[in-house]
Amino acid sequence: MQTEYSLWTRDPEVELLPLVRELGIGFVPYSPLGHGFLTGQIRSVEDISDDDWRKSNPRFVGENFQRNLRIVDEVEAVATEADATPPQIALAWLLAQGEDIAPIPGTRRVARVEENTAADRLLLSVEQIDRLNNLTPAVGDRHEEFYMARIDR
Amino acid sequence: MDSPHQPRVRSYLMKHIFLGGLNVSRIGLGAMTMAGVYTSGGGLDDDESIRTIHRALGLGVTHIDTAEVYGPFHSEELVGRAIKGRRAEVVVATKFGLISHTGRDPGDLDSSPASIRTAIEGSLQRLGTDYIDLYYQHRVDPRTPSKRPWAPWPSWSLRARFDSSAYPRPAPVRSAVPMPCTRSLRCRRNTPCGLGTQRSNCYL
Numbered sequence: 001m002q003t004e005y006s007l008w009t010r011d012p013e014v015e016l017l018p019l020v021r022e023l024g025i026g027f028v029p030y031s032p033l034g035h036g037f038l039t040g041q042i043r044s045v046e047d048i049s050d051d052d053w054r055k056s057n058p059r060f061v062g063e064n065f066q067r068n069l070r071i072v073d074e075v076e077a078v079a080t081e082a083d084a085t086p087p088q089i090a091l092a093w094l095l096a097q098g099e100d101i102a103p104i105p106g107t108r109r110v111a112r113v114e115e116n117t118a119a120d121r122l123l124l125s126v127e128q129i130d131r132l133n134n135l136t137p138a139v140g141d142r143h144e145e146f147y148m149a150r151i152d153r
Numbered sequence: 154m155d156s157p158h159q160p161r162v163r164s165y166l167m168k169h170i171f172l173g174g175l176n177v178s179r180i181g182l183g184a185m186t187m188a189g190v191y192t193s194g195g196g197l198d199d200d201e202s203i204r205t206i207h208r209a210l211g212l213g214v215t216h217i218d219t220a221e222v223y224g225p226f227h228s229e230e231l232v233g234r235a236i237k238g239r240r241a242e243v244v245v246a247t248k249f250g251l252i253s254h255t256g257r258d259p260g261d262l263d264s265s266p267a268s269i270r271t272a273i274e275g276s277l278q279r280l281g282t283d284y285i286d287l288y289y290q291h292r293v294d295p296r297t298p299s300k301r302p303w304a305p306w307p308s309w310s311l312r313a314r315f316d317s318s319a320y321p322r323p324a325p326v327r328s329a330v331p332m333p334c335t336r337s338l339r340c341r342r343n344t345p346c347g348l349g350t351q352r353s354n355c356y357l
Contacts, residue, residue, distance in 0.1 A: 026172025052192035104218040106183030108202045117180050117212045120167045150292050
């Protein structure tokens with residue numbers, strides 16, 4: 001079973017994750033780094049090129065984008081404390097959600113795959129996980145309406 | 154080609170978990186962006202993408218996720234090139250349903266049996282393999298209803314592949330699963346499941 005699940009998309013916790021566990025099946029979170037947003041590498045809408053579909057994603061536009069940066073700030077604070085990088089924190093938090101979760105962070109760069117896989121060895125403290133659990137919720141829908149209507153059926 | 158059933162002996166560099174019957178490194182690699190799905194950023198670097206997959210394998214990643222629609226096709230082609238000769242090391246997940254192979258309008262969802270058959274052929278060819286470990290239905294196709302919503306494409310279309318003499322056993326698709334499936338899972342909870350959970354047309 002594969003769907004979007006990350007620090008800023010926690011919808012599966014309501015129904016899907018409990019169902020998956022009840023049925024004893026695995027869970028593959030996609031976009032575990034929030035389409036790159038949780039890496040802290042995208043700091044301004046100008047960082048996104050015009051041919052990039054994120055440009056019109058509700059979470060990446062206008063005031064939503066600015067407000068969602070607070071989430072990145074909070075993740076970065078935990079990263080600094082844990083001597084890790086923001087994507088490693090986002091992945092370690094996902095892995096801490098259970099032994100039945102296998103995220104698939106996407107990248108096309110060697111350096112990023114090295115960074116991402118190192119999250120396997122990162123153990124967050126209870127207090128850090130607690131802080132991450134209480135992040136400011138994301139502002140904006142996951143996708144534009146047309147795409148959303150097709151996703152969870 | 155490599156058999157998915159051959160015993161694998163390896164020391165795990167990374168923690169592993171089970172997705173249903175599939176043993177995977179708990180951190181996998183998504184290959185969507187290699188085809189420039191967010192942005193090509195002024196051009197794609199296929200060599201770096203392949204180096205990235207090789208580095209992932211070297212670091213203990215055994216789960217690679219792609220889809221025919223990524224590119225389209227380019228992501229699968231890169232994965233195929235990268236895992237050539239190393240097929241048994243990885244669990245390959247790919248997806249069908251967002252491209253119509255039966256002439257529906259571009260952008261129309263298509264999980265008709267004919268479309269799935271063509272999609273499987275294409276994915277196997279691009280991935281350079283004779284089996285897919287994990288085959289997701291990328292989106293539910295409202296025009297292909299199923300009596301069993303937890304397996305929303307007609308199961309015979311996959312089973313036909315299993316029984317086909319064109320393929321040596323084991324089946325070309327080890328596990329098939331609907332991807333967007335709150336409703337499917339709800340249904341499955343309330344439906345007796347008499348089918349196996351490994352190496353057949355089953356569900357993760």
